[in-house]
Amino acid sequence: MSAVDMRVRIGDLELRNPVMTASGTFGSGREYAEFVDLSRLGAVVTKGVSIEPWSGNESPRIAETPCGMLNSIGLQNPGVEAFCANDLAWLAAQDVPVIVNVVGHSVDEYAAVAAQLDSEPVVSALEVNISCPNVDAGGMAFGTTCAAAAEVTRAVRAETRKTLVVKLSPNVTDIAEIARAVEAEGADGVSLINTLLGMAIDTRTFAPKLARGVGGLSGPAIRPVAVRMVWEVARAVAVPVIGMGGVTCAEDAAEFMLAGAAAVAVGTANFVEPSATLSVIDGLERFCAERGIARVAELTGAAWPERGKRET
Amino acid sequence: MTCGAHRPAVEKATVAANDRMARGVGVVTLKAPATAAAIAPGQFVHLRIAEGADFILRRPFSVYRAHGGHLEILYQVVGVGTRALSEAAPGTAMDLIGPLGRGWWVPEGAAHALLVAGGLGVAPMGMLVECLAQRGVAVTLAHGAPTSERLLARELFEANCRRVELATDDGSAGACGFVTALSEEIIAADRPDVIYACGPEPMQRTVAAQATAAGVPCQVSLERLMACGIGACLSCVVSTRDGRKRACVDGPVFDAADVLWEPSEDPEVRA
Numbered sequence: 284m285s286a287v288d289m290r291v292r293i294g295d296l297e298l299r300n301p302v303m304t305a306s307g308t309f310g311s312g313r314e315y316a317e318f319v320d321l322s323r324l325g326a327v328v329t330k331g332v333s334i335e336p337w338s339g340n341e342s343p344r345i346a347e348t349p350c351g352m353l354n355s356i357g358l359q360n361p362g363v364e365a366f367c368a369n370d371l372a373w374l375a376a377q378d379v380p381v382i383v384n385v386v387g388h389s390v391d392e393y394a395a396v397a398a399q400l401d402s403e404p405v406v407s408a409l410e411v412n413i414s415c416p417n418v419d420a421g422g423m424a425f426g427t428t429c430a431a432a433a434e435v436t437r438a439v440r441a442e443t444r445k446t447l448v449v450k451l452s453p454n455v456t457d458i459a460e461i462a463r464a465v466e467a468e469g470a471d472g473v474s475l476i477n478t479l480l481g482m483a484i485d486t487r488t489f490a491p492k493l494a495r496g497v498g499g500l501s502g503p504a505i506r507p508v509a510v511r512m513v514w515e516v517a518r519a520v521a522v523p524v525i526g527m528g529g530v531t532c533a534e535d536a537a538e539f540m541l542a543g544a545a546a547v548a549v550g551t552a553n554f555v556e557p558s559a560t561l562s563v564i565d566g567l568e569r570f571c572a573e574r575g576i577a578r579v580a581e582l583t584g585a586a587w588p589e590r591g592k593r594e595t
Numbered sequence: 596m597t598c599g600a601h602r603p604a605v606e607k608a609t610v611a612a613n614d615r616m617a618r619g620v621g622v623v624t625l626k627a628p629a630t631a632a633a634i635a636p637g638q639f640v641h642l643r644i645a646e647g648a649d650f651i652l653r654r655p656f657s658v659y660r661a662h663g664g665h666l667e668i669l670y671q672v673v674g675v676g677t678r679a680l681s682e683a684a685p686g687t688a689m690d691l692i693g694p695l696g697r698g699w700w701v702p703e704g705a706a707h708a709l710l711v712a713g714g715l716g717v718a719p720m721g722m723l724v725e726c727l728a729q730r731g732v733a734v735t736l737a738h739g740a741p742t743s744e745r746l747l748a749r750e751l752f753e754a755n756c757r758r759v760e761l762a763t764d765d766g767s768a769g770a771c772g773f774v775t776a777l778s779e780e781i782i783a784a785d786r787p788d789v790i791y792a793c794g795p796e797p798m799q800r801t802v803a804a805q806a807t808a809a810g811v812p813c814q815v816s817l818e819r820l821m822a823c824g825i826g827a828c829l830s831c832v833v834s835t836r837d838g839r840k841r842a843c844v845d846g847p848v849f850d851a852a853d854v855l856w857e858p859s860e861d862p863e864v865r866a
């Protein structure tokens with residue numbers, strides 16, 4: 284195979300390839316170490332971490348839906364201190380960039396988590412999650428208005444010089460507007476989409492399938508929505524976009540990049556195939572090689588009308 | 596006995612046989628030599644039943660028996676996945692992740708064990724009963740089901756148990772009523788050294804209470820909906836005295852004394 288330059292940049296961070304893990308679907312990486320050589324990944328994105336431990340929602344927390352799933356995990360996590368002592372300590376010994384997903388019930392909590400992580404050398408970047416649909420206070424509430432999204436971004440930016448990515452909610456009328464608001468406050472990149480708010484009801488018991496009632500939809504079912512949103516955001520901001528939502532294979536990843544993503548994340552597909560990230564990486568390299576594309580970054584935005592149609 | 600000492604891996608299995616046992620219940624035999632050699636009683640596999648279907652997640656199944664490079668799984672058809680499993684013809688490829696989870700353990704010095712199974716609760720008990728018999732532990736099985744046709748795998752249990760007591764909801768075999776009436780009597784009369792329970796959660800909970808009252812250690816195998824099966828997604832949590840645990844790696848077998856059965860017992864549930 285001809286050598287394809289797979290490197291991409293997100294802010295100051297150079298990744299060896301554009302494929303990372305989606306927060307909350309890969310634990311801290313340790314759970315997948317039996318199945319995936321982590322040093323081959325573009326980055327590991329950890330589950331969301333808050334200041335205090337959060338116990339998450341009641342069970343059932345998941346329900347399968349056509350080509351996807353609903354989850355209402357509710358950001359269960361051990362709190363930033365235990366996270367640093369256990370998960371980050373383990374990740375420090377792995378040869379892979381680490382992006383930590385940050386959550387909070389308040390602007391101050393986001394800022395406090397960011398401040399604590401800023402002093403951890405193993406952390407390459409922060410991904411500020413203003414888009415979790417599964418908590419009552421905080422979470423998605425910060426991602427659905429420009430003012431709140433800007434406020435969280437400003438507060439976190441003030442606490443860290445690390446690469447700062449803001450994770451956007453699809454549960455809004457105009458996602459590009461939110462993207463512009465966080466870019467203006469100093470975000471080095473944006474990631475999207477988080478899960479789409481959804482619901483499923485058991486027609487046998489007449490009760491919602493999730494204990495919480497509503498949850499977030501992920502998996503291949505949401506991919507067309509995600510690709511559309513990546514397209515809109517990438518055309519609206521100058522910072523790099525990390526695209527996700529139903530990526531299962533190299534073609535799916537390429538689709539996000541053609542829409543304008545600089546990198547992609549694999550989420551629900553990890554549950555189906557624990558080594559899904561590796562087949563996406565290998566497949567993407569092959570995809571480029573077969574088409575004479577020397578640098579994977581050339582795919583970014585290649586479907587935009589001003590780039591012209593590709594000769595086939 | 597240490598369970599779960601082997602690391603999980605993805606194995607490309609093939610269906611060797613798939614037989615109907617009763618209405619809506621079957622036993623599938625999978626050729627999966629690596630997992631069969633490594634799996635311990637009470638552990639499970641995460642099965643990718645079909646590719647290209649509109650259901651994408653794997654399904655967890657206990658391993659009933661493992662021998663000669665093969666796994667036997669007892670299944671009940673309850674939805675799309677188990678329906679597809681019931682239709683899988685010999686030769687079908689089906690990849691699995693296994694062995695997974697923490698299985699049953701045998702307490703030091705146990706001489707007499709009581710197994711309490713409700714319906715398909717016998718599914719994770721085949722390997723267990725063989726293992727106990729091999730170690731010279733006397734086993735009593737109390738098995739309940741809706742009807743006699745659902746009292747599965749009687750030969751295996753009759754061959755390996757000192758005593759088998761049956762109960763059916765309709766009285767078509769054994770006592771008429773719940774298996775928990777049998778377990779209560781047996782615990783009082785025989786005072787076993789250890790109790791193993793699997794079946795519907797209310798049944799397990801009743802058995803756990805009987806065990807506590809009698810001062811007998813009790814293990815339960817709990818079911819939760821599972822996405823990853825390997826500890827990453829936190830879909831499968833069980834409330835315990837020691838916080839929320841993942842059924843897929845910290846279980847599915849738990850010490851019944853640690854389990855908080857009611858949400859109201861769980862301090863982590865916000866009022």
Ligand SMILES: Cc1cc2nc3c(=O)[nH]c(=O)nc-3n(C[C@H](O)[C@H](O)[C@H](O)COP(=O)(O)OP(=O)(O)OC[C@H]3O[C@@H](n4cnc5c(N)ncnc54)[C@H](O)[C@@H]3O)c2cc1C
Pocket residue numbers: 347485639654655656657658668669670671672673674675676677678715718719817818819820821847
């Ligand atoms: C550790 C473990 C071991 C298991 N071992 C066995 C086994 O040996 N044999 C066996 O037949 N089944 C076993 N199960 C249950 C089995 O995984 C489910 O029945 C199966 O996933 C259902 O898939 P489906 O697509 O047919 O049903 P779905 O279409 O997904 O669901 C149909 C209905 O079944 C219910 N259901 C689905 N999954 C579960 C579950 N895990 N527990 C209770 N209700 C459920 C749903 O709420 C729904 O009402 C086990 C589960 C766990 C967690």
Ligand SMILES: Cc1cc2nc3c(=O)[nH]c(=O)nc-3n(C[C@H](O)[C@H](O)[C@H](O)COP(=O)(O)O)c2cc1C
Pocket residue numbers: 305306307308330331354356358384412415450476477478500501502503505527528529530548549550551552828
């Ligand atoms: C079980 C589960 C847990 C998740 N937890 C988080 C989380 O903690 N933080 C976050 O930003 N996104 C979380 N997500 C969203 C994913 O990171 C991702 O944005 C979404 O699932 C879409 O990608 P996918 O279709 O590839 O899964 C979670 C998703 C799932 C399915």
Ligand code: FES
Pocket residue numbers: 820821822823824825826827828829830831832841842843844
């Ligand atoms: S099923 Fe994912 S943590 Fe248990």
